[in-house]
């Protein structure tokens with residue numbers, strides 16, 4: 225080899241090894257250590273979504289609820305036990321978040337193929353992307369290299385995950401606290417184009433708000449009484465709850481958002497123009513959604529030697 229190439233070669237090898245341990249996520253993180261990671265996760269997600277389309281929605285939400293509580297660190301996956309209280313039973317998660325068995329199955333396969341290499345936090349990030357694609361939404365390159373927490377915080381889960389009763393200013397503050405903008409708020413809320421919500425989550429909107437289509441409110445009230453039936457589910461997008469499309473935004477423009485927080489995005493503020501744009505231009509919505517998902521996935525990851533690679537996503541090593 226010509227000797228003038230050596231410094232260049234050195235630089236390439238050096239920067240590749242630095243990338244793995246310094247402060248940045250990268251789509252290539254597992255290229256050498258677990259080249260099959262993407263196909264293994266995709267296979268697991270595909271099997272689960274084939275069995276139940278809603279599981280795609282549940283997996284997207286798991287990544288969101290992980291990232292908003294002290295960063296994307298797999299903390300939501302830790303089980304409570306006699307000596308440990310985690311996030312699963314926090315108010316926004318209890319009897320609501322789901323998909324843990326799907327993550328367990330994927331993790332078990334990864335442990336067979338590349339033991340102690342792929343973090344649970346990264347599984348959530350990849351599964352969210354794969355779920356979105358499988359239900360018809362956009363794709364993006366998932367950045368990887370997050371490590372798993374050795375702690376969880378029920379208090380932070382109670383306080384950092386936005387409640388469905390918030391108004392637009394409180395929603396903006398909640399997202400700003402994570403470094404996310406108005407555009408991120410509107411684009412990411414577009415994932416309510418898939419999945420379901422419980423009566424207890426949409427009751428305040430259908431009984432107490434005036435910014436809702438009257439016949440839509442009435443039909444929901446017939447399924448969700450003022451008292452009782454807390455766990456009756458309704459689709460967040462009443463038109464196509466298993467397709468990742470932009471009809472969610474059409475619904476908002478017809479005053480048919482299910483949650484108060486959905487309709488707050490089209491209620492006479494500067495969010496309205498984004499809703500209108502995404503309703504009329506689905507490819508713009510898809511592009512912005514992908515960008516915002518990458519941004520959300522970048523929230524405070526544990527890197528380098530911080531945290532650990534959990535062997536069982538439910539338990540600290």
Ligand code: HEM
Nearest residue numbers: 281282285288320386387388412415419420421422425485
């Ligand atoms: C803007 C603030 C948000 C609020 C207040 C909110 C609130 C909620 C609530 C209350 C539910 C129903 C839970 C239940 O009743 O069990 C829900 C479901 C869901 N949320 Fe959000 N959410 C927000 C943002 C997001 C974001 C940023 C994402 C993802 C990027 C997301 C993805 C989902 C999905 C996919 C579902 C359906 C889950 C399923 O069917 O299992 N949400 N959300």
Ligand SMILES: *[C@@H]1O[C@H](CO)[C@@H](O)[C@H](O)[C@H]1NC(C)=O
Nearest residue numbers: 312313314315317318319378
């Ligand atoms: C979570 O839900 C279960 C079942 O409804 C309930 O028994 C438990 O008290 C709830 N936990 C918390 C912390 O609210």
Ligand SMILES: *[C@@H]1O[C@H](CO)[C@@H](O)[C@H](O)[C@H]1NC(C)=O
Nearest residue numbers: 313314315318378379380382
């Ligand atoms: C979090 O919310 C749950 C359920 O409402 C409640 O039981 C618990 O006391 C709260 N915990 C903290 C630490 O805020």
Ligand SMILES: *[C@@H]1O[C@H](CO)[C@@H](O)[C@H](O)[C@H]1NC(C)=O
Nearest residue numbers: 389390391392393394395397
């Ligand atoms: C939004 O909610 C916050 C907190 O509940 C409240 O202080 C504020 O007045 C509300 N803002 C509007 C514009 O309704």
Ligand SMILES: *[C@@H]1O[C@H](CO)[C@@H](O)[C@H](O)[C@H]1NC(C)=O
Nearest residue numbers: 426427428429430431432450
């Ligand atoms: C509606 O608002 C009233 C007054 O603030 C409150 O007491 C009630 O609990 C609310 N109802 C629902 C279903 O949220």
Ligand SMILES: *[C@@H]1O[C@H](CO)[C@@H](O)[C@H](O)[C@H]1NC(C)=O
Nearest residue numbers: 391433434435484488491492
């Ligand atoms: C929506 O806008 C109306 C009119 O500006 C306002 O009174 C209301 O507080 C806003 N939010 C909700 C949830 O109705």
Ligand SMILES: *[C@@H]1O[C@H](CO)[C@@H](O)[C@H](O)[C@H]1NC(C)=O
Nearest residue numbers: 302303305307308538539540
């Ligand atoms: C309880 O959970 C914590 C956190 O995952 C773990 O460190 C601890 O070993 C668990 N205890 C038992 C008895 O499983």
